[in-house]
Amino acid sequence: MYWKKEDINKYVQAKEYIDTIIIPLIPFQLSQDNDLEKNAFQSEVLTVFSGEIERELTGRVMLIPTYTYLKSADKESEAARLNGWVEDAEKQPFNHTFFVTFDSSWKKHEQALNGTLLWLPGLQTGDLHSKEMHAIIRDQVEQISELVRSYWH
């Protein structure tokens, strides 16, 4: 389910079946010339990627709007804000929270996050629309959705 009217209407009628939220974490910073291209590319990939996971598990998962932050921002205070989102969602209730990101700096702050961090390594650059990229994403989506499912049992 996405944060859009059509899906939310479905959600409201089937709340008891939808117990998992996924929050993509995407850094953004125009002042870091060297990383601009990489960050933009990873942002695109992660957006496609989260969309594919959503498609796979749509009946049980709500994809939360992307959490965007400055790459250089202090992660502890970002984590505190994020936990505010999670707390609000948990009132619904949602029982499982996953954060997906390419940004490895979250790894050190995993403990501060109220949920499971799924850090995906790699993918510096490439062609998002190529066959190879499609295969890589498909493969990762399968593995990640399996991981998410393992939390349901």
Place this chain on the structure above:
Amino acid sequence: MSEKKQQVSRRQFLNYTLTGVGGFMAAGLLVSPLRMAIDPVLKESSAGDLANVSLAVEDITTEPTRVDWKIDQIDGWYESQVNKSAWVFKDENDEIQAFSPVCKHLGCVVSWEGSEDYPNEFYCPCHDGRYYKDGTNVPGTPPLAPLDVFEKEVRDGMLFLGEAKPKGEA
């Protein structure tokens, strides 16, 4: 004098105009049979088009296999490439079956033998929805309808798939 002249010219003007309109209508009459002849052709190349899913018919076995392909879709504001998937196999009558993987409960993607506990069935991981091999939902599991069935066609030995429709309508 000048008034009469004007009236004439006004009538003439109207005449010309009406002829013009008549001409248009006549042209319309001429065009419509042409349109009728062309229309079905136009339709076939736009909506409801079947896509080549890059699977040779001879490679299809009795074991359901997942195929993925892409189509261009214009959906309101967005024009985008949409990923499509199907479970394809030959049934006991050697007929090709192509099922939509979208669970009829809340839409998760189902897998053939997706659970070790339920061999020979399609399985939905979200709420343990199940379907028999012919796509029929297993009673007592959340889905209330069989898996949708793709429109299909075989051209030059390749499988082409169109839209998924509720079973019995495709």
